[in-house]
Amino acid sequence: MSLYHTAQAIEASALGQTIRESTWLFPAIESTHLLALALLGGSILIMSLSILGWGLQTPVAEIYKSAHRYLNTAVIVLVITGVFLGISEPVKLYGRQAFLVKMISLVVALAVTYFAFNPLVKRGQSGAALRLVTVATIAAWLMVAMAGRWIGFS
Amino acid sequence: MLEELVTKLADTPWSIALHESLYMYAITESTHVMSIMLFVGTIAMVDLRLLGISYTKVPVSQMLSKILPWTIAGFVLLVVTGAMLFLAIPIRTYHSLWFRLKILMIVIAGVNIAIFTFKVERDKAAWDLGPVPRKSKICAVISLSAWACVIVFGRLIAYNWFDCDSITSPTMAELTGCPLDPG
Numbered sequence: 411m412s413l414y415h416t417a418q419a420i421e422a423s424a425l426g427q428t429i430r431e432s433t434w435l436f437p438a439i440e441s442t443h444l445l446a447l448a449l450l451g452g453s454i455l456i457m458s459l460s461i462l463g464w465g466l467q468t469p470v471a472e473i474y475k476s477a478h479r480y481l482n483t484a485v486i487v488l489v490i491t492g493v494f495l496g497i498s499e500p501v502k503l504y505g506r507q508a509f510l511v512k513m514i515s516l517v518v519a520l521a522v523t524y525f526a527f528n529p530l531v532k533r534g535q536s537g538a539a540l541r542l543v544t545v546a547t548i549a550a551w552l553m554v555a556m557a558g559r560w561i562g563f564s
Numbered sequence: 565m566l567e568e569l570v571t572k573l574a575d576t577p578w579s580i581a582l583h584e585s586l587y588m589y590a591i592t593e594s595t596h597v598m599s600i601m602l603f604v605g606t607i608a609m610v611d612l613r614l615l616g617i618s619y620t621k622v623p624v625s626q627m628l629s630k631i632l633p634w635t636i637a638g639f640v641l642l643v644v645t646g647a648m649l650f651l652a653i654p655i656r657t658y659h660s661l662w663f664r665l666k667i668l669m670i671v672i673a674g675v676n677i678a679i680f681t682f683k684v685e686r687d688k689a690a691w692d693l694g695p696v697p698r699k700s701k702i703c704a705v706i707s708l709s710a711w712a713c714v715i716v717f718g719r720l721i722a723y724n725w726f727d728c729d730s731i732t733s734p735t736m737a738e739l740t741g742c743p744l745d746p747g
Contacts, residue, residue, distance in 0.1 A: 451601025476618035
């Protein structure tokens with residue numbers, strides 16, 4: 411079964427139909443997606459600003475203790491609501507460049523956050539490498555947000 | 565009077581240019597969304613500190629002095645891009661129930677910030693690192709709820725459920741400033 415046929419099958423599924431045909435479901439999921447995006451931005455920025463010397467003076471490893479919970483919550487809510495949004499209109503998303511860009515930048519953002527940013531912050535590291543990773547993390551998530559909004563326009 | 569103003573705005577070349585340029589509108593909308601991450605994101609972190617449930621090792625005074633400038637920067641970005649989005653579609657947005665509720669929530673959040681700044685945080689030296697007082701928690705809950713509503717109502721402006729052409733009740737006509745459709 412090709413990717414396009416898979417998209418068609420998901421679109422025809424009961425869940426896809428339910429979300430698509432409901433007046434409130436899609437907007438409600440979309441709004442939750444946005445609320446979680448704000449939480450993601452806040453949790454990453456409060457650590458990043460401190461690393462870059464523009465924020466809190468408390469050691470970053472200490473800030474991480476609170477921030478990583480919000481970061482994880484935000485990522486989980488974003489992925490779940492995102493999957494539901496995708497299930498309701500996979501045929502529209504199939505072949506849409508903005509969606510492809512979003513998925514690629516999402517993989518990059520998740521990888522940079524969980525394999526580089528978080529471990530470095532947790533260990534209380536500092537220095538040029540961490541600052542570079544921090545800038546890359548922010549850039550990747552901004553790209554995800556921008557491409558995500560763009561899906562609605564393309 | 566406001567009705568005349570938005571009608572005039574809609575006829576300006578700026579409004580037409582924004583409305584008709586797909587890229588400019590999309591860029592403005594995307595910047596608005598990214599600015600939410602900065603604005604609501606940072607204010608939420610401050611509120612979580614003011615609730616006393618997170619960042620408790622960070623003094624409240626430091627949280628306010630180091631993080632709030634970023635929140636203000638985010639707010640400026642949101643107001644500029646928001647004004648551009650309004651300018652692109654002035655008449656429909658002016659009548660939008662969700663837009664009106666969003667502005668109401670921003671006003672409530674603004675009053676809450678004023679109360680916090682001029683009353684609640686005055687004696688913060690006494691609770692900079694200790695247990696936060698009830699008044700601080702109340703402000704934080706109002707702030708978190710109000711800004712969450714602003715995000716949700718803002719997103720809902722895009723939906724046409726209560727546009728002028730679907731208004732049938734006198735109450736809704738009153739709330740949206742739309743003429744009541746006799747049909």
